[in-house]
Amino acid sequence: MTLALSVRDLTLDYGDLKVLKGVTFDVAAGEVLCVIGPSGSGKSTLLRCVAYLEDHFGGAIRVDGELLGRRERGGKVVPVRGAALRKVQGKVGMVFQHFNLWPHMSALRNVMEPLTVVKRMDREAARALAMENLAKVGVADKADAYPPRLSGGQQQRVAIARALAMQPRVMLFDEATSSLDPELVNEVLGVMRQLAEEGMTMLVVTHEMEFAKKVADRVIFMDGGVIAEEGPPAQLFDHPREARTRAFLSLID
Ligand code: ADP
Ligand code: MG
Numbered sequence: 001m002t003l004a005l006s007v008r009d010l011t012l013d014y015g016d017l018k019v020l021k022g023v024t025f026d027v028a029a030g031e032v033l034c035v036i037g038p039s040g041s042g043k044s045t046l047l048r049c050v051a052y053l054e055d056h057f058g059g060a061i062r063v064d065g066e067l068l069g070r071r072e073r074g075g076k077v078v079p080v081r082g083a084a085l086r087k088v089q090g091k092v093g094m095v096f097q098h099f100n101l102w103p104h105m106s107a108l109r110n111v112m113e114p115l116t117v118v119k120r121m122d123r124e125a126a127r128a129l130a131m132e133n134l135a136k137v138g139v140a141d142k143a144d145a146y147p148p149r150l151s152g153g154q155q156q157r158v159a160i161a162r163a164l165a166m167q168p169r170v171m172l173f174d175e176a177t178s179s180l181d182p183e184l185v186n187e188v189l190g191v192m193r194q195l196a197e198e199g200m201t202m203l204v205v206t207h208e209m210e211f212a213k214k215v216a217d218r219v220i221f222m223d224g225g226v227i228a229e230e231g232p233p234a235q236l237f238d239h240p241r242e243a244r245t246r247a248f249l250s251l252i253d
Contacts (some may be wrong), residue, residue, distance in 0.1 A: 001064065002028070002029045002064075002065075002066075003026050003027070003028060003029070003062070004027050004028060004029045004030075004031070004063070004064060004201040004231060005026065005027040005050065005061070005062070005063055005170050005201070005203065006025075006026045006027075006037055006061070006062040007023055007025050007026070007046075007050065007059070007060075007061050007062075008024050008059050008060045008061075008062075009022050009023070009024055009058070009059035009060070010022070010024070010049060010057055010058070010059040010061065010151070010250045011022075011023075011057060011059055012021040012042075012045055012049060012054060012056065012058070013056075014026075014059045017040045018035070018225060019045045020042050020045055020046060020049070020057070020173045020225050021224070021225040021226050022226065023042075023046060023059075023078055023222075023225070023226065023227055024059075024120060024227070025220060025230065027170065027201055027203060028201075029201055030056070030199045030200075031201060031202075031217045031218070032196045032201075032202045032204065032215055032216050032217050032218075033202070033203050033204070033216075033217065033219070033220060034204045034205075034206055034211075034212040034214065034215070034216035034219045034233070035047075035170070035203065035204065035205045035219075035220045036205075036206065036209070036219060036220070036221055036222070036248070037210060037220075037221055037222035037223055037228075037248065038223060038248060040253075041222040041223050041224060041225065042222055042224075042225045043174070043205045043222055044174050044175075044205065046205075046222070047094065047103060047172045047174050047203065047205060047238035049061060049164050050063075050068075050092060050170070050172060050203065051089070051092050051094040052068055052069050052085070052088075052089045052092070052170055053094075054093070055069055055079070060077075063088055063091045063092055063169055063170060064088075064091055064169050066087075066088045066091075067080075067088070068088050068089065068092075069088070069089075070083055070158065071084075075097075079152065087101050087117065088117065089170055090119075090166060090168070091169040091170065092168055092169070092170050092171075092172060093163030093164065093168035093170070093171045093172065093176065094161050094163060094172040094173075095160055095163055095171070095172065095173045095174065095176045096159070096174055096176070097157070097174055097175040097179050098179055099147070099152070099155045099156050099158075099177065099179075100159065100232045101147040101155055101157045101159055101162075102147070103146065103147050103148055103209060105146070105147075105202050106140065106143065106144050106145060107134065107143050107144070107146075107147070107150065107154075107158045107161075108127070108130055108131070108143040109135060110146065110147070110158055110159075110162055111130035111133060111158065111161050111162045111165050112126045112127060112130045112221060114162065114165070114166055115129060115130065115165055115166070117162050118166070119166065122197050125147075129148075129165050129185075130143075130161070130165055131143065132165075133161040133162075133164045133165040134158065134161045136161065136164065137157040137158075137160050137161045137164075137180055137191050138157060138187075138191070139154050139157045139158055139161065142154055142158070145214075145235070149248055151179055152179065152181060152184050153184035153185075153187040153188055156176060156177070156180065156188045157187070157188065157191055160188075160192075162164065162197075164195075168185075169201060170202070170203060171195065171200055171201065171202050171203070172202075172203050172204075172205075173192065173202065173203070173204045173205065173206070174189060175205055175206060175207065176192065176204075176206075177206070177208060178207060179187060179246055185208070189208060189211050192204070192211070192215070193214075193215050196215050198242055199205075204216070207252070209237065209249075211250065212233055213233045213234075213237055216233050217232070218230065218231065218232055218233075219231065219232070219233050219236045219237070221236060221240075221242070221244075223244050223247045223248070228242050228244050229242045229244075229245045231242060237249065
């Protein structure tokens, strides 16, 4: 079995604040792992480390077997920069709560830009791949629209297309539906579900417990910078072992 992602003893401090205190888990190829837990428990920080938006973490993250941002040399671990870093980092796609689209670029340009800048694709190939991915998430007709003219659900689907077009090994979603109006949540969850069914490897931070129950292969409950409990959704939601998992679930239901 190929491990798409392996996280070993991940730690991260912001000054005196210990945010991640030794987080270890694997995600197999094609697996959907949902991460739940209270606000401030370190879920976003975990995803930011895996996307290498944070580089001062301790422990090891491997994507497709390759160490992220580090290299072992003569028994020592040294940082990696430049093309070698981008190669591994490029295997991770991330979708944010607030979409993070460039407002002054059309939807199409938003998806093309990383393809031309990071992957150095020529414009015609980038345009074709971008259109293919906009179509996949159902917003091909919005290719020429600017983000401020799109609904939140459409903007988030463009953001998903932008991440997918980079052909990542793992997709990360950080509360991708939390800033959407309620009537727009399902169009984005639907796209995420479709990706899961197609076999995309996904690490999904979510408050959508129904989504986690139906789509996740496994669920992690984070509390205070550690994994407090982990298991298949049927077990974690219906028969949680830990008192703090039960307390959390009773608050959100
Ligand atoms: P979650 O996503 O589970 O709500 P976060 O990972 O965003 O949690 O945050 C975990 C903790 O780290 C919180 O106490 C938060 O205030 C702190 N934190 C997050 N980002 C920073 C930062 N850039 N500087 C200092 N503290 C931060
Ligand atoms: Mg968060």
